[in-house]
Amino acid sequence: xxxxxxxxxxxxxxxxxxxxxxxxxxxxxxxxxxxxxxxxxxxxxxxxxxxxxxxxxxxxxxxxxxxxxxxxxxxxxxxxxxxxxxxxxxxxxxxxxxxxxxxxxxxxxxxxxxxxxxxxxxxxxxxxxxxxxxxxxxxxxxxxxxxxxxxxxxxxxxxxxxxxxxxxxxxxxxxxxxxxxxxxxxxxxxxxxxxxxxxxxxxxxxxxxxxxxxxxxxxxxxxxxxxxxxxxxxxxxxxxxxxxxxxxxxxxxxxxxxxxxxxxxxxxxxxxxxxxxxxxxxxxxxxxxxxxxxxxxxxxxxxxxxx
DNA sequence: AATGACAACAACCGCCGCTGG
DNA sequence: GCCAGCGGCGGTTGTTGTCAT
Numbered sequence: 454x455x456x457x458x459x460x461x462x463x464x465x466x467x468x469x470x471x472x473x474x475x476x477x478x479x480x481x482x483x484x485x486x487x488x489x490x491x492x493x494x495x496x497x498x499x500x501x502x503x504x505x506x507x508x509x510x511x512x513x514x515x516x517x518x519x520x521x522x523x524x525x526x527x528x529x530x531x532x533x534x535x536x537x538x539x540x541x542x543x544x545x546x547x548x549x550x551x552x553x554x555x556x557x558x559x560x561x562x563x564x565x566x567x568x569x570x571x572x573x574x575x576x577x578x579x580x581x582x583x584x585x586x587x588x589x590x591x592x593x594x595x596x597x598x599x600x601x602x603x604x605x606x607x608x609x610x611x612x613x614x615x616x617x618x619x620x621x622x623x624x625x626x627x628x629x630x631x632x633x634x635x636x637x638x639x640x641x642x643x644x645x646x647x648x649x650x651x652x653x654x655x656x657x658x659x660x661x662x663x664x665x666x667x668x669x670x671x672x673x674x675x676x677x678x679x680x681x682x683x684x685x686x687x688x689x690x691x692x693x694x695x696x697x698x699x700x701x702x703x704x705x706x707x708x709x710x711x712x713x714x715x716x717x718x719x720x721x722x723x724x725x726x727x728x729x730x731x732x733x734x735x736x737x738x739x740x741x742x743x744x745x746x747x748x749x750x751x752x753x754x755x756x757x758x759x760x
Numbered sequence: 761a762a763t764g765a766c767a768a769c770a771a772c773c774g775c776c777g778c779t780g781g
Numbered sequence: 782g783c784c785a786g787c788g789g790c791g792g793t794t795g796t797t798g799t800c801a802t
Contacts, residue, residue: 472770472796494787510788511771546790558770561791566767 468497468505473512477502481509482517515556522554526563529638534560536634551635 473481484500490513493506502509515521526534530552537548545557545564552560 470772491788505772506787507773507789508771514789515770543791557790562769565792566769 467503468508469503470508473504473516477504478512478517481513485513485517511558515558520554521556526555526559530555531563531567532638533635534564536638537631538564540630540634551631 480500480502481496484496488496488499493510495506496502496509497504497506500509504512533552534548537551541547543561545561549555549557549560
């Protein structure tokens, strides 16, 4: 295993650290443009940079790489981040794949600065989760399942615990769901913009789809036509995923896009639902509202507890 | 104007998995 | 099979900017 000092330890103890200078950026950019990405340790050597390969890679990926979006995370991107985080937890690089031009580091920082504050109150939520964990283990005992004991791991743990067929299906489901999240929020953005005449099945979706990593073909059409407000489909989704994630360490939940229902509310005005006693956030005005009776109806989807 | 709190961002650290010798 | 090197990831820390007092 490589030493704790990082790459190229045998040749350098004195790698430069700290902020990159414009000159260093220029050297790195020129080198990568000429020779391509990869072989980061040799980049450091050959480009005349007194930086570790790790540092070069990070600088390129997070800052210099072409196509990076600069500037604030948009409300649509925020929505996607929230939902994908609910899906995957702190899998920042995975989430970043669904936000073209955004880096995992950017998303991670965004999450920390915007949602760190809510950690405190989430302790209450964790408490309830451990109760859920107990309950489910009890339940499992009753049902005499073949399930593995590590169901409370993060999602990849679930996947690893499955047999081949289940795992394939699950990976497809995850990707499918992530696409839905991305497409839904993009559509919300379009609906928000009255000047846009692109509809939900229009070319915009093709653009979005083409920007996403390739997945199994069997879901491609489905991803576009799937309606977020379709209650039956929702129940299937969240019955399945909510059930899987009940024991997760990560937040989980579901959303409802008010805009899909008889034009109630404004586009982008969507909520997370959870059990009574939790809170929901209104993404339009950032209000945090205590959940009362209304949310009880949704608690069977997995609790959807936030904040 | 000074300063303290907070947010936003950049960069580093440590670990893990993969791969080739 | 073992090991070293590499690439990548997530967590954490450091720095800078902004705003309120």
